[in-house]
Amino acid sequence: MGEAIVITSGKGGVGKTTSSANIGTALALQGKKVCLVDTDIGLRNLDVVLGLENRIIYDLVDVAKGQCKLQQALVKDKRFEDQLYLLPAAQSSDKSAVTEEQMKKIVSELKQTFDFIIIDCPAGIEQGFQNAVAGADKAIVVTTPEVSAVRDADRIIGLLEKKPIEPPKLIINRIRTNMVKKGDMLDIDEVTNILAIELIGIIADDEEVIKASNSGEPIVLNPNSKASIAYRNIARRILGESVPLQQLETPPKGMMTKLKKFFGART
Amino acid sequence: MIKTQKVIMKGTKDGLLLLLDDSCSFSELLKELEEKLSGQKNDEDSRSVHVRVHTGNRILTKEQQKEIEKLVHFHHHLHIESIESNVILKEDAERMKQESEIHVVNKVVRSGQILKVMGDLLLIGDVNPGGKVVARGNIFILGALKGIAHAGCDGNEEAVICASNMNPMQLRIADCLNRAPDQDEIRRQESECAYIDENRQIIIDRLAALRSIRPNLNRFMEGGI
Numbered sequence: 001m002g003e004a005i006v007i008t009s010g011k012g013g014v015g016k017t018t019s020s021a022n023i024g025t026a027l028a029l030q031g032k033k034v035c036l037v038d039t040d041i042g043l044r045n046l047d048v049v050l051g052l053e054n055r056i057i058y059d060l061v062d063v064a065k066g067q068c069k070l071q072q073a074l075v076k077d078k079r080f081e082d083q084l085y086l087l088p089a090a091q092s093s094d095k096s097a098v099t100e101e102q103m104k105k106i107v108s109e110l111k112q113t114f115d116f117i118i119i120d121c122p123a124g125i126e127q128g129f130q131n132a133v134a135g136a137d138k139a140i141v142v143t144t145p146e147v148s149a150v151r152d153a154d155r156i157i158g159l160l161e162k163k164p165i166e167p168p169k170l171i172i173n174r175i176r177t178n179m180v181k182k183g184d185m186l187d188i189d190e191v192t193n194i195l196a197i198e199l200i201g202i203i204a205d206d207e208e209v210i211k212a213s214n215s216g217e218p219i220v221l222n223p224n225s226k227a228s229i230a231y232r233n234i235a236r237r238i239l240g241e242s243v244p245l246q247q248l249e250t251p252p253k254g255m256m257t258k259l260k261k262f263f264g265a266r267t
Numbered sequence: 268m269i270k271t272q273k274v275i276m277k278g279t280k281d282g283l284l285l286l287l288d289d290s291c292s293f294s295e296l297l298k299e300l301e302e303k304l305s306g307q308k309n310d311e312d313s314r315s316v317h318v319r320v321h322t323g324n325r326i327l328t329k330e331q332q333k334e335i336e337k338l339v340h341f342h343h344h345l346h347i348e349s350i351e352s353n354v355i356l357k358e359d360a361e362r363m364k365q366e367s368e369i370h371v372v373n374k375v376v377r378s379g380q381i382l383k384v385m386g387d388l389l390l391i392g393d394v395n396p397g398g399k400v401v402a403r404g405n406i407f408i409l410g411a412l413k414g415i416a417h418a419g420c421d422g423n424e425e426a427v428i429c430a431s432n433m434n435p436m437q438l439r440i441a442d443c444l445n446r447a448p449d450q451d452e453i454r455r456q457e458s459e460c461a462y463i464d465e466n467r468q469i470i471i472d473r474l475a476a477l478r479s480i481r482p483n484l485n486r487f488m489e490g491g492i
Contacts, residue, residue: 151378154395158377194395194413196375 002033004107004117005238006136008160010152012123014144015173015203018213019231020120021049023140025218026235028083032115035074037087037107039132040122041097044089051216052077052086061090064102070109079221085114095127100134107135116238125159133160139168140200145175145186150194157197169200171234176205177248201234203227204248273299282317282348285339289323293331300338307342317348324353366403376400376414383420396436405429405484415439416461424463427481429474433459438469445469 007020024036038046041061047053058073077084087110090097110117121132133139139160143153160168172191179185192199206227212219220231226246233243273288273296287296318339327335332350339345365385372390376382378397382390387404394400398414404426406418411432417439419426424441438445438461445468458474462481477484
């Protein structure tokens with residue numbers, strides 16, 4: 001029996017889809033069987049980020065309406081043996097084309113065969129959000145260190161607390177270290193203070209992510225990028241490992257700092 | 268059979284006291300009240316007299332109260348001051364209990380959420396920006412107030428708002444409103460309280476000031492310390 005995790009944020013453009021694609025891929029790299037579900041009906045993106053756009057034949061709405069079998073709609077990622085699948089959203093319908101009951105049924109069916117079902121939630125708190133959350137067991141809230149994104153994340157957490165799921169976990173995305181240092185951007189403590197939920201990962205702003213999304217290759221497949229390591233760490237934390245949070249900046253490695261470290265002094 | 272009096276009239280220095288029997292039927296009561304009152308002189312020149320009605324262990328409905336008022340007010344100089352009873356309805360009792368209770372809530376009130384209680388509110392947790400807490404009584408927050416707090420929402424101007432960390436978007440007490448300054452001033456760290464001062468302005472002050480400004484806040488007047 002697998003578990004279903006919904007990735008949500010409230011605000012648009014904070015990196016839900018990118019996070020879904022990368023967490024899913026990272027879990028697949030760890031040898032888990034993963035199915036990504038795109039619930040952003042009408043504005044699907046997950047297939048593009050994964051580079052699977054051309055292979056879509058059936059979609060979520062077809063499955064919900066019984067126009068095809070669930071197996072037929074699943075798109076397999078060729079980069080993996082039998083690890084990663086995508087259930088794409090429909091592009092021509094809207095959010096009301098699927099009901100919460102149908103989503104629950106589809107997700108519970110997927111849970112029979114997959115270890116993880118990662119549900120990419122649309123922005124907003126309307127029907128699309130309700131659908132995405134309906135079948136989920138856990139939730140991950142993505143935010144960026146901006147006041148508006150944090151405000152929306154707070155609202156979403158409030159809504160998630162009313163659902164029969166585990167307390168949500170938090171990802172802070174697109175942190176710009178130099179801006180945080182200057183005090184122009186909220187730092188991690190400020191965000192976690194307001195939202196008061198468990199932090200599961202922080203991701204530095206990385207141009208490589210955009211490049212990777214455009215080429216349809218999730219960033220986790222490139223092992224050298226910082227964002228890639230961050231996503232891999234999140235996947236490991238989901239699997240229950242305890243991985244320390246990534247250092248956002250490389251501390252200066254002078255003789256003095258080494259010495260201080262040696263003597264256990266706090267810098 | 269001894270005929271008991273169903274309506275007893277008593278003159279006091281504050282006015283007239285009408286004691287109504289609670290074991291007879293209401294129609295009998297009305298009849299006797301009318302008889303008793305007819306003895307009173309009824310002219311517009313006489314000095315007005317305040318009447319207090321006590322119904323014993325009987326609960327009057329709104330309609331019954333109106334009938335009694337009609338009878339009494341037929342005499343121009345009589346004015347009903349109050350209608351009292353030894354007993355109250357269960358729902359009223361429930362409401363009174365709710366209103367006098369301190370409601371302890373342990374959660375974070377997040378953006379878009381509204382927490383409303385009938386009496387005083389003791390919130391263990393934060394009120395995040397965009398969140399709102401409303402109470403008929405006082406509001407005490409063990410945490411940061413970053414959203415909106417509305418104390419004394421039914422018009423109680425004596426109500427106060429206290430928070431461990433007072434950085435509200437808006438403060439409302441009764442129908443007074445105060446909002447945070449547009450410029451981001453220094454973040455407040457220590458516990459503070461807000462109340463309405465004599466100019467009907469909401470003032471934020473040190474917690475210690477509360478003792479002299481709202482001495483009635485103390486609940487445990489006897490025993491103890």
